Amino acid sequence: MAELSPMMKQYFEIKEKNKDSILFFRLGDFYEMFFDDAKLASRELDLTLTGRDCGQKERAPMCGVPFHSCESYIARLVQKGYKVAICEQTEDPAKAKGLVKRDIIRVITPGTVIESGMLDEGKNNFISSAFMANKKIGLSFCDISTGELFITEISGEDLQDQLQDQLISYNPREILIGGEIVNFKTLPNFIKEKLSASVEMLTDDEFGYSICLDAMKNQFKENDVNSIKDKKEMVSSVGALLSYLKVTQITGYERINTFEVYNENQYMNLDYNTRRNLELTRTMMNKEKKGSLIWLLDKTKTAMGKRLLRYWLEHPLLNIGTILNRQSAIADLVDDTVQRLEITESLIGIFDIERLMTKIVYGNANARELRSLCGAFENLPQIKNLISKFDSSLMRKLTEDIDPLEDIHQLIDTAIEEEPPFSVREGGLIKEGYNEELDAVRSDMNNSTSLLAQIELEQKEKTGIPKLKVGYNRVFGYYIEVTNSYKDKVPEEYIRKQTLTNCERYITQELKDLEGRILGAKDRSFGMEYAIFDEIRKVVANNLDRIEKTAKAIATLDVLTSLANVASDNNYTRPEVNQSSKIILKDSRHPVVEALLSGAPFVPNDVTLDNDSNRVAIITGPNMAGKSTYMRQVALIVLMAQMGSFVPASYAEIGVVDSIFTRVGASDDLASGQSTFMVEMNEVANIVKKATKNSLLILDEIGRGTSTYDGMSIARAVLEFVADKKKLGAKALFATHYHELTVMENLLDGVKNYNIAVKKRGDDITFLRRIIPGGADDSYGIEVAKLAGLPDWIIKRAKEILKELTSGKTDDKETFANISPHSSEDDMQLNLLDTASNAVTDKLKSVDVNTLTPIEAMNLLYELNNMI
Template sequence: MAELTPMMQQYMRTKEEYKDCILMYRLGDFYEMFFDDALVASKELEITLTGRDCGLEERAPMCGVPFHAVDGYVNRLIEKGYKVAICEQMTDPAESKGLVEREVLRVITPGTVIETAMLDEKKNNYLAFLHSDRDVAAMAWSDLSTGEFSVRTFAIADGWENLFVNELFCLQPAEIQASPYMAERLKNIEWPRQIPALHIAPEEDFTDPEARKALEKQFGRQPLEELNLSDAAIQCCWAMLHYLYQTQKRSLKHFGRISVQGDQSYMVLDMATRRNLELTETMRSQNRRGSLLWLLDKTQTAMGARCLRGWIEHPLIQQKPILERLDAVEWFTENLMLQDELSAYLKKIYDIERLAARIAYGSVNARDCLALSQSLAVLPEIISLLQEAPVTLIQTLCGRIDPFTEVTDLLNSAIAPEPPISVREGKMIAPGYNEELDELRAASAHGKEWIAALEASEREETGIKNLKIGFNKVFGYYIEVTKSNLAQVPYRYVRKQTLANAERYITQELKEMEETILGAEEKSVRLEYVLFTGVRDYLNEQVPRFQQTAKALAAIDALCSLAQVARENGYVKPDIDESGVLDIKRGRHPVVEKTLSRQQFVPNDAYLDQDEGRLAIITGPNMAGKSTFMRQVALIVLMAHIGSFVPAKQAHICLVDRIFTRVGASDDLAAGQSTFMVEMHEMAEILAQATSRSLLILDEIGRGTSTFDGLSIAWAVVEHICDDQILGAKTLFATHYHELTELEGRLPGVKNYCVTVREHGEDIIFLRRIKRGGADRSFGIQVARLAGLPEDVLKRARQILKRLEEADINNGSIGANILAAPGASSAQIDLFVPVQAAPESNPVVEQLRDMDIGNMTPVEAIGVLYDLQQQVLEKE
């Protein structure tokens, strides 16, 4: 019976350990894939599928990629959700007597990517782990490329699943692993399409009795007792760390601390709010351009961009840190020349945070060290600029920036100005750094000079003018003579190789010099690698310092970005307090005004409080600006909570604990939910989670169902929100149910506002101005005309509208009826009025229409009138 060859047996043993991965198996200059892996990879990577004799009757399917270009192929597989195991040759094939030893050095998964080319520099790449016991759900997440390691717990109570999924949606992890118990708990959750599917990790990874000790060993500088972590959180953190150990197979020193997150530290924003306010991407196209992040991001470093993104996704809810950020932004806006100089220095700084991760990871190369050296060189200048700033936050951040003078000196003396990418090729250590290395380089250089002199000497002695001395890795140094000059070759030349047009020779003298030169070069390359690893080990000891400095620089960069945006767009510093009053003068939508111009955008005031003006009912036609106005209020409030200046003439912003939005119409057919169902589901979540300190943005509640059902729901929602014994939240409520305007004066805290328009014949002009009072109609037919509906449809719509208005469908006042008889049903308030079909054409009418009265004589007119009368009488 046929059996596999020894090499394929080795492959199969390795594959057995990594069944869930595509195994890239190093064979010479290629990474090869076999059997099912080859079938998958050839399809996904669009590469040729071949075969290889493996000892069986049939050839094994095989495909491969060049080792020097493997990152691009791995990236494509990772983007499609696959795991890739990299199996390297551990012994030199030329020196191996038997089978070349091979070992998997790393497993690359979507959540464990560290290569720069495979990462978005302005976004974190998170791996998330989920676990729970009976009382607590835990979520741990990490970014291998930056060293971030965080955990958050959720009490198992009503609504915890929504908070859990919202946090995942915010993180946008590249990979999610869950314990079997947690996966079972979440099996009925409707996952957003942007979140990857759950992978179930082994149960034993979440039940390790030594988990606490293992974490203490990793995070030794941070006592776990101070974090007060639950057992579920401990097991979740350990499972994630264990997974990283298993896949990366090396020390993870850059994970130096656990950050514990919670509701008390930042504002929780649900998925609908993030989507509707377009915080990091637009709703329609999921593009960064057009989002709030796109507007605010003027950062100079990748670290600063990631920091600013984190601030937008996690607004602060405590007054003191918000005011500290605002003071820092204000100082930068007032010191334009200093900020410009600071930005110029920041522009020279590479991604220190991810460089530190690669140092700890052991994958840093000489070019990375050169980038680090150039980055550290400007830090003393940044410290000098900021150390006298009279602002608490800037002083704190400046104090966390290490000048790294000794590290810069080391890198400048050790790393060559233009090093290669590979650390195995030499030429990466600067001259003068090591005496022995300089001597070896001198020997190699002198040997090459001797080779050049020998070539000139041999030409003169033999008389062969085109004789040359060359080198290749297979034969070493050789003397090459064209065949037309072979008669002049001396007897001391020993033939080495025959070519089509030339012969290659070697001499004893050349062979001895080859050994001297190549020996020096080989020793030089080996010594350079030893010296470089010494530099890398020294840098590895500085990783915590690098990380602290990187965090401080990122925050400074983010603050400068906010200051630049504020200065360029005329933003103002908001007042922040706990008064419960929201008062915005001439507020503007930050993104919309950027796409227009400040002269075109119409600013508006907004006022909400906890008493007489807690709920604003906003009426007016579609496209008039209601939604833009409400979104701009929400964005101004959110911007103030991240410490940003805001687009307004003046802004007094009270602290809010949550911002909720229910805006727009959309369905979720994949989940079997209609537009109205989605609307009601989102509304239910808002009413369940909002508090009196929340800000609610509600648009067209109840429009997805019949008129009376929708009006009833909208009416009840308003009553529920206005009742300060139940909710009492500050709310902007846009609606086309004009009957709701009757609630002002009937319910406490309700005020009416409308968007002004100007009528011009059958057209309307949107003035985009919000004023007190309610609109009496929605101008729907005029808006439909602007949208391009056919004229016959518009004409018929006007006829129907006129008949409905003549029938007095409101029966005096729907609002009065509801208030007078709260139990009245739709049957008791009959809105249905049958509409008759348009009359057929009448010949009398047609004749009248066609008559030219101006050219008739009196006698002719009397005659025509008589004929018309007779026609009418005959029909009767």
């Protein structure tokens, strides 16, 4: 086999150490991929596959991307779950002997992206690490783009369910897994289907306690490590994650300098189905942000605020003190419109300090990004002054935490050009006047002609030689030329370098020094600029703690201001949050539906739930009347209240709930072969297993996926279980079409009937959207079918069948079997009517009613009447 070329030998040596990554191999201005990597990248990125001579008989398959626009290509690969290893030159080509050394500078994985162009500014990009031993799970979540690290421990029953609930609350892009977690057989499918995350299986050695504890000691303060060192599974989770980041990131992982330990008693439990059904961050149908709760609440002005708002929304609080602190801060802002609007205005233009600092710490931020940071600091003094006027404890804390950072702002503003170039290696970064030595070098570079002319003039005056000249050639460099007639006036310090026919050429030490300055000025200038820039970047990086604390305060202020603006714009009220078991709402509205209504007012409703005489509300009424909207709005208002927000109601008292569970709608899970009914029953089973008396349950149409009697029996059994204090006794809204269940109000303590008010005139019905006490007297199913546009002949036939069923003297099956099929004559007659109806519709569609004269309108009406 022919000998490989030196470059390809180098490639294979590096590739051998990175078999599980696509290797981006830097050659000049391109990142090149070879062999299988090239074929894969060509397919995934739609790149042209070419070839390169590598010393072998056949050319190596090859494709490449420009290094300056590589982010979009890498982002597409990472989005699909691939790892990308970046290989760069690690020595100066000018100083290299032979082939320039290359090595991996970073491995980019789905959970380790820091480039802003590859990230959603409104979402954290978490990587998770989960390790199980001794019936405990250590779990950590880290966003290396912001430096945040959250740690917890899971124990007790249903470890897999608890793990899945935690994973869904952080939605990591990449998960490191080890220990006994491999025994969770359905976890891989959950990660793939619900999270779309990539999984990295680590060895038990990589999760070894001693190694992981050492990794933590090298990363964090001693006191912080000591606070959790007895939690072995937790230490293993964090330590393995840190080691993984060290291997993939190589530098910059020191950005993660603190961690936050949390437990299940801090946050409300929201499982996957609840998050989906309540449409917290995206709609169920279109998977879009518009129409979700975060779409309504997000009036933030900074990327940091957007991420924090999402975190608050997905982690509602159980601690009343923290909830009240947020409420008081929002109240400050709601009550002072002028101050609130000034703060909102001041937040505009504050760039993503958290992610900018990550790039600075990693050492790959450019001068433009330092200017962005400088711009972000510009409004800090004003913001600090504005919020210092508020009295709430949270506002006082934010005032203390916001450091104006005037020294850092001044440093960047004084040193870095207003509009620097993208590259940090080609000059144009540092302002004139910042560094005297740099200014002198630049002067040499830019003013060489005038400097030489000045030297020539000085030497003429000094020697008295009128025809003395300063010149240059490539052999001798700069020289002084004196004609033979003036040789006797040449000073002793002149050094002869060349004799010509009619003149002599000399050099001086001063001229040689100037030559060195001029000829090397450009390279020295660029080098000096980069060195100065890098030093400024390090100074900023060394102030990470100050800047990070300020960034978190700004993010919190942004979220509070956003919630205050939403509350003010939509007439929300401050809820009374306490430890009672009550949920009492007056004139409550669905926040999102209300916002989407164009002009039409939202019909408000009251709510009364507790753990005593109003535990379960059975809600009956036709489809489309508003049952689901009503139930969802109760859940959303409770969630909003526990994240600290004001709520859409005229009055609200909310006793903290530990969980919200929803069973709303269902669809076949074809991937696992489960029917609609099976999916529904799985969800119900999950709810009755996990719910406590302090939970809020939203149960919509339990049992509808099977036969009437089976469904009714299941619905009643679930209802009895939920209402019974000895079994569960939780607060629940229970919507059903089984009107027979309304008798439960008289049979079970704590159950109350409610229905959606409907106004009926003949065959027409109007939904009043008002929840009133009592059970519904009719399902109005046929009327709803008519509203939905079902053909008249089906509506008419359905009424005939219903009439016979309701007047049947025997059981339903026998009565149903004895109903005669409709005659073909009726069918023909109805079809003719249908045809006429379609003709009328077509005629109306072709007419522009806005242009009709009164007489034309009368003629059209007469024509339509004849058609019918």
